[in-house]
Amino acid sequence: MSYEILEGNGKITGINGNTLQNSTGYPVALGNFSFFYIPESLGSHQISFIVTDNYGQEVGPVIIDLETKQNDFTVNSTQSQANTGDVVDLNFNITELGIGGDTYIMYFSTGSSNGAFEFQGTTYAAGESFTVPTGSFQGKYTGISESNHNIEFKVRSSSEVEKTADVNIQFNKYEEFFDLTVSHPSVDIFQDRQFPFSFVTNATAGHDTEVTYEMTFSFSGANAGFITYNGQVYREGETIPLPYGSERLDFTPLTEESFTIDFGVENSTGISQTASESVTVLKKPKVAAKGEKHNISCGGFNGCDYQVLIYTCFNTNCSEAYNGATLQQVEIRIYNRFDNRWDVRLFNYNDAQGQGVERYFELEVEPSEDKLRYLDQRYEVRVLDTNGQWSEKTTGNIIRV
Structure with a gap:
């Protein structure tokens, strides 16, 4: 038997896979026998077969017409520009020409760009294949890298027909100023x-x-x-x-x-x-204090009187307010040695006695030292300014002078 391809491109192979050359005779058995035709081009194919017996008698030609399966594949994008991370809708269509009934798989590539494709709720990376239907269908593409994405889609039918379509989308990095x-x-x-x-x-x-x-x-x-x-x-x-x-x-x-x-x-x-x-932080006032016991009104038949004073300003130091504030009050907390407790005395700062830099508050005056409640006792003093801030406390003991 010999054959000749009259229309189209293809090849014929035997059951063992060997290719049979065009116009070359090959032995065949009586009865049924089979060969395979593999089309190498789309469209119409026409093949002529002739069988010659031992006596040179030819039978044929038998002409067979074939039509390969064909389809159209298209894709378009709803956007030509987007920001990285944005999802862009893509529309696809597979139209079968002539004989239909094939199944299809699709995959995509993006070259040096980086992106992902979502179809029917599943996300696919470049190179992964998945089944798609004939007719119209949609997918979603997300550009990850900042670049011009040339996205090439390929569909392959169950008849081994492969078609390619592509779209270009410029993905820019989104910057929110x-x-x-x-x-x-x-x-x-x-x-x-x-x-x-x-x-x-x-x-x-x-x-x-x-x-x-x-x-x-x-x-x-x-x-x-x-x-x-x-x-x-x-x-x-x-x-x-x-x-x-x-x-x-x-x-x-x-x-x-x-x-x-x-x-x-x-x-x-x-x-x-x-x-x-x-x-601007309003600085707390500063307190300066010293406590002294003085002998006063000495002389005559009655001897001296004794007083306990707390100074809040004296020649080496002085209480002070800042940021335009003034001192408003003085709180003196001092131990009462007779009642074994702390007494608290509150004074208006302007009620201080004294002259020049010396400002003091009199806590008690007694005719005998033994009657002084605060003699030699410990004290705590703080001042309040007109900004409503108390100073830190300063402490000491009443000193006899």
Whole structure:
């Protein structure tokens, strides 16, 4: 038997897989026998077969017409540009031409770009194959890398017909630019007392709800305090989650000195802004005190009287208020040796006696030292300024002079 391909391209093989050459005779047995035709081009194929017996008598030709299965495959994108991480819808269509009934698998490649494809709820990486239907269907592509994604899709039918279609999508890195405003209210600020900072982030071209913000703070100098937010304490350099929009965070100063606090806010797209705020802390007043027992009105038949004084200003030191405040009150706590208890005495600072730098408060006067309740006793003194701040305490003992 010999054959000749009249139309189309292909080859004929025997059962053992050997290729039979065109127009070359091959022995065949009487009865039924089989060969395989493998088309190498799409469309119509026509093959002529002739059988010759031992006497040179030809039978044929027998002409066989074949038609390979064919299809059209298309893809288009709903967007030509998107941001990295965005999902882009793709529309596909497989149209079978002529004889139908094949099944199809599809896979994709992205070259040097990085992306993922979702079909019917399952996400596939480049090179992974999956079954797709004929007709129209949809998928979703997510670009991960910042680049021009040339996405090539290939479908292969169960008849081994492979078709290719591609789309181009430019994926850009999304950057959310924003303005930052930081402020604190015009209130008196004291050491160890919370006050609020207000933060406003405003995306100039609109806010993507998937973009997150975070903040850090530092000082232009030594550590000056900490922030409390949602019940958690954050210190210098620690990252604070900051909701987009307007938010309040409480700051607690740990110093009496005024300071500058530097804020840095960055969002998940890598865009950052900074702001600085100067904070004036109202310094606590300073107390200076000494306690003395004096002999007074000495002479005559009755001898001396004795007095116990607490000085809050004297030639080597003086109590003082700051930031434009004045001293308002003095609290003296002193041990009563007769009643075995601490007595507390409160005075207006302007009611002090004395001249020049000497300012004192008289606690008691007795005609005999033995009657003095506070003789040689321990005392504690603090002062209050018109800003409402008490000083730290100073302590000592009543000294006989």
